[in-house]
Amino acid sequence: MKKLIFYFLIALLPLSASATAPDLNLKDMSGKAHQLSEYIGNGQWTVVVMWANDCHVCNAEIEGIDMFHEEHKDKNARILGVSIDGWDKIALARDFVKRHDLSFPNLIVEPDMKYIEKFGGGDFVGTPTFYIYTPEGEIVASQAGGVPMNIIEDFIKNYKKK
Template identity: 30%
Template structure:
């Protein structure tokens, strides 16, 4: 019959359904490709993270061996003589190390307590590490004079102190003051960013001292 729709020609609804089906299949394939790419990107990201971590470790090792061994970046005494933190700890005494800077307000507020704490406990020495460095030696000496600091202070800077902490404490320097406690055999047993009360220091050292004595007996 003239004008009749042939049975082998799809109706509009069937044609639309096929188009929608093809579009859905296309979208599905797009998601599959994206999923594969995301997995590849995830694996690539993990590889890059591992490479970054390895590079960081190698850099810190290089920094410690090469850079810290030079006079420009070594820990120094106030007179400029090279030294290390390891030279200042151990020898049968607990060591409380405070990292401070002359322009640190919290350090200045807390320093009178540290001065009062010095010599209060048997077999406990205090050690200051000023981040003013040799370049800011005058400022460091000014703070030592202002508070009449009786315990030893050595000089460092943010870069070398952070490198030392990354390698030995597995933590970055977060700011000043920062406290570290070393056992009588020179082992780092405590680290605290921020102001630390004398009472907390006494309690921590006393408890660890009891544990050490008990283990030795």
């Protein structure tokens, strides 16, 4: 199963290998404005995780995602969480971050598919969705659904620029 997921990530490589991260305006959980470029393309791999407070898979896997961030943030990779709950559900999004004691930055967007789809340059299926950006800010893979973090770790380690 792990190899299947890994190969699925690789299969998506050609679809988006040349796309760079969009410079979107987002807000953090306190309402402060941020640019996506603050987090992507700064010499480290960035894994963007789109989540929702009521997503069962997100709730089940988020602690492993946080462990990945803690292990890699000072080395070669980091996590950026993006809640698609929107401002109407900001209290629920904040509770999710607090309940899971997340150490990585989390931003929030409105649940507008036209906006959300700009992260990965294509259709958004649901949460969780992972977008993997190179240290130069190019999106090279995306995956909807749960992905064990060791698969993402292997992908980053074995990635070869085309």
